[in-house]
Amino acid sequence: MSPTAIPSTVESATPAVKEKSAKPDLRFKRLDITMKRHQYQPDALIEVLHVAQEAFGFLEEDVLDYVAHGLKLPLSKVYGVATFYHLFSLKPSGAHTCVVCMGTACYVKGGDKVLEKLQEELGIELGETTPDGKVSLMAARCLGACGIAPAVVFDGTVGGKLTPEEAVAKVKIWAGES
Amino acid sequence: MDLQELREIAREEKARQKPVRVHCCTSTGCRAADAMGIYGNLQAAVKEHHLEDRVEVIGVGCMGFCGRGPLVQIDPDDLLYEEVVPDQATSIIEAMNGGTAQPILGDSQHPFFARQTRVVREYSGKIDPERIEEYIAVGGYESLHKAIYEMTPAAVVEQISKSGLRGRGGGGYPTGLKWATVAKMPGDQKYIICNGDEGDPGAFMDRSILESDPHLVLEGMAIAGYAVGANHGYIYVRAEYPLAIARLQKGIQQAKKYGLLGSQIFDSPFDFKIDIRIGAGAFVCGEETALIQSIEGGRGNPVPRPPYPAEKGLYECPTLINNVETLANITAIIRNGADWYASIGTENSKGTKIFALTGKIRNNGLIEVPMGITLREIVEDMGGGVPDGEVKAVQTGGPSGGCIPKSMLDTPVDYDSLRQVGSMMGSGGMVVMDDSTSMVGIAQFYMEFCRGETCGKCVPCRTGTVQLYAMLSKILKRQATRDDLAKMEALCEMVRDTSLCGLGQTAPNPVLSTLKYFREEYEALLVEPEYLNGQAALHGVSA
Numbered sequence: 001m002s003p004t005a006i007p008s009t010v011e012s013a014t015p016a017v018k019e020k021s022a023k024p025d026l027r028f029k030r031l032d033i034t035m036k037r038h039q040y041q042p043d044a045l046i047e048v049l050h051v052a053q054e055a056f057g058f059l060e061e062d063v064l065d066y067v068a069h070g071l072k073l074p075l076s077k078v079y080g081v082a083t084f085y086h087l088f089s090l091k092p093s094g095a096h097t098c099v100v101c102m103g104t105a106c107y108v109k110g111g112d113k114v115l116e117k118l119q120e121e122l123g124i125e126l127g128e129t130t131p132d133g134k135v136s137l138m139a140a141r142c143l144g145a146c147g148i149a150p151a152v153v154f155d156g157t158v159g160g161k162l163t164p165e166e167a168v169a170k171v172k173i174w175a176g177e178s
Numbered sequence: 179m180d181l182q183e184l185r186e187i188a189r190e191e192k193a194r195q196k197p198v199r200v201h202c203c204t205s206t207g208c209r210a211a212d213a214m215g216i217y218g219n220l221q222a223a224v225k226e227h228h229l230e231d232r233v234e235v236i237g238v239g240c241m242g243f244c245g246r247g248p249l250v251q252i253d254p255d256d257l258l259y260e261e262v263v264p265d266q267a268t269s270i271i272e273a274m275n276g277g278t279a280q281p282i283l284g285d286s287q288h289p290f291f292a293r294q295t296r297v298v299r300e301y302s303g304k305i306d307p308e309r310i311e312e313y314i315a316v317g318g319y320e321s322l323h324k325a326i327y328e329m330t331p332a333a334v335v336e337q338i339s340k341s342g343l344r345g346r347g348g349g350g351y352p353t354g355l356k357w358a359t360v361a362k363m364p365g366d367q368k369y370i371i372c373n374g375d376e377g378d379p380g381a382f383m384d385r386s387i388l389e390s391d392p393h394l395v396l397e398g399m400a401i402a403g404y405a406v407g408a409n410h411g412y413i414y415v416r417a418e419y420p421l422a423i424a425r426l427q428k429g430i431q432q433a434k435k436y437g438l439l440g441s442q443i444f445d446s447p448f449d450f451k452i453d454i455r456i457g458a459g460a461f462v463c464g465e466e467t468a469l470i471q472s473i474e475g476g477r478g479n480p481v482p483r484p485p486y487p488a489e490k491g492l493y494e495c496p497t498l499i500n501n502v503e504t505l506a507n508i509t510a511i512i513r514n515g516a517d518w519y520a521s522i523g524t525e526n527s528k529g530t531k532i533f534a535l536t537g538k539i540r541n542n543g544l545i546e547v548p549m550g551i552t553l554r555e556i557v558e559d560m561g562g563g564v565p566d567g568e569v570k571a572v573q574t575g576g577p578s579g580g581c582i583p584k585s586m587l588d589t590p591v592d593y594d595s596l597r598q599v600g601s602m603m604g605s606g607g608m609v610v611m612d613d614s615t616s617m618v619g620i621a622q623f624y625m626e627f628c629r630g631e632t633c634g635k636c637v638p639c640r641t642g643t644v645q646l647y648a649m650l651s652k653i654l655k656r657q658a659t660r661d662d663l664a665k666m667e668a669l670c671e672m673v674r675d676t677s678l679c680g681l682g683q684t685a686p687n688p689v690l691s692t693l694k695y696f697r698e699e700y701e702a703l704l705v706e707p708e709y710l711n712g713q714a715a716l717h718g719v720s721a
Contacts, residue, residue, distance in 0.1 A: 085458030103379030144382035147244020
């Protein structure tokens with residue numbers, strides 16, 4: 001079965017997806033290509049979800065459904081895997097992400113204080129996104145950049161040896177963007 | 179490809195290399211401090227000063243001294259520049275023509291470097307990890323050729339057994355024994371898995387090996403495949419290590435192009451292909467049965483052993499799972515022989531081990547030391563001690579290990595000694611703590627980690643870690659009594675004895691070891707029951 005043959009589930013998705021579905025949604029095309037490359041084997045599930053997460057930013061129910069159909073897996077299994085791993089998110093994240101490393105080396109060198117200050121400044125807890133949708137605050141178990149602890153990843157760029165104030169300054173630049 | 183052709187590539191590469199090689203670290207740590215900017219500026223400066231005939235700038239992997247990065251090292255003079263910023267690049271090149279270099283000139287003979295024995299990290303920071311030719315020029319893939327053409331699979335297994343190599347991922351299981359078990363299993367389809375799911379917070383040696391010398395691991399996997407009769411390998415890498423993944427992908431492509439991976443390697447009947455599997459953020463996937471579930475596309479839930487993966491692993495086939503560092507030792511053992519390897523280290527722990535020396539320590543970074551070196555030598559001589567204050571404890575083994583107090587710094591670092599003092603080797607994280615670190619806080623920190631990372635399959639681990647975390651929090655909030663402490667200790671033992679996999683069995687270790695050596699810190703936080711009753715009455719709650 002070709003996964004492109006099941007448009008019904010796709011079109012019943014959120015308005016954002018609906019608007020785009022007037023034209024073929026390239027993001028679903030990316031999923032098709034990935035699944036085809038893996039010959040629709042069920043063990044490619046995590047690989048496909050990685051691509052989906054990257055393309056969509058998070059895993060909506062219709063995306064999970066689409067993958068389940070494509071790989072001929074029950075939706076429950078796809079949902080189970082998507083919720084098991086930390087890197088898959090079922091909620092949209094902010095325009096910018098700030099990931100604070102909470103590995104041991106960073107913790108011993110004050111990573112917890114960096115996190116506290118960021119929480120205070122942004123007014124959100126760990127794992128939340130600011131109400132304006134600008135910044136998501138997350139924690140990583142360990143980035144393996146212990147030599148430059150404490151480390152924070154700002155939109156994919158690792159910053160090292162940060163003081164709480166420096167970390168806040170970086171985030172404030174985003175807040176100032178319109 | 180045959181041996182002649184391989185050596186021809188090596189010869190050509192050596193002829194191509196310029197007499198002066200400027201090594202610029204381009205690994206994750208240094209990249210965070212704009213190492214790529216430095217790399218670009220160095221190249222531009224070489225061009226500007228028309229030194230292209232004599233000098234080349236190479237982006238290399240980790241040199242180890244991450245705390246002083248970004249690093250630039252120049253051979254053959256062995257000059258080491260520390261904490262370089264991009265603007266200083268020009269002055270480094272100008273110094274070759276008699277100018278003065280601006281950046282801090284480090285000491286490449288510092289004990290941090292001089293006390294190391296480099297087996298795995300021999301060429302880390304010396305070669306460009308993105309060019310297979312550089313790896314071949316330093317003797318790369320000759321071990322694979324030697325194994326295929328000069329040794330039988332059984333002889334390879336025997337060499338590994340004789341070398342005394344033990345698993346570097348933490349458990350310390352004899353590698354040769356594991357190989358022999360898989361080799362003995364019947365069946366045509368077997369798998370090799372390289373476990374690169376380095377989840378231990380505070381450890382980054384696997385990332386460094388994969389980023390700095392990816393072919394070392396690929397070659398080790400191919401030799402393992404030949405020895406146990408497997409023709410398909412998987413490398414499971416954490417998604418948190420994008421640079422390692424990119425370099426592995428490039429490495430596999432290059433090796434395939436030269437016929438060093440794929441079908442009929444070195445024109446022999448031996449085929450071996452390697453695929454990469456990327457993790458999705460789950461600490462438990464470092465456990466071998468969970469890792470197999472994850473490669474098969476499922477939730478990373480461990481399954482009871484036996485059957486061990488060696489008998490029934492990936493897709494129900496016999497599977498050899500080794501850690502990155504273990505596999506990185508293989509080529510050296512095949513090249514130099516088991517006796518040479520066994521001459522390094524202690525009686526029961528052979529060879530070297532890479533440690534990630536981090537935390538409150540003057541010189542932090544990666545060190546490769548012979549087994550049996552004492553913690554004191556590592557922390558005080560190589561690490562230079564704690565910047566302001568005194569060492570209080572050294573944590574080894576991550577969330578599965580324990581804290582070793584200052585009084586036991588003379589403990590030799592090997593599998594058995596560390597276990598005896600209530601910690602473990604683990605994957606090699608070594609976090610130094612000073613007086614400002616609360617040991618109860620550290621125990622809570624690790625329990626928070628285990629609480630979040632438990633897969634939820636077995637009850638002792640799933641609920642035990644949650645309860646232990648709550649109890650530790652209660653102690654830290656000064657709301658716990660002596661009774662609570664006793665209950666917590668009992669629960670620690672229960673979780674340790676009844677959990678299904680290594681995660682749960684070792685989760686109480688940080689609590690137990692801090693209780694053993696720093697009990698007074700716990701006791702100082704305890705309160706009398708009367709006090710709690712008084713507090714409750716104050717807030718109008720009946721106790």
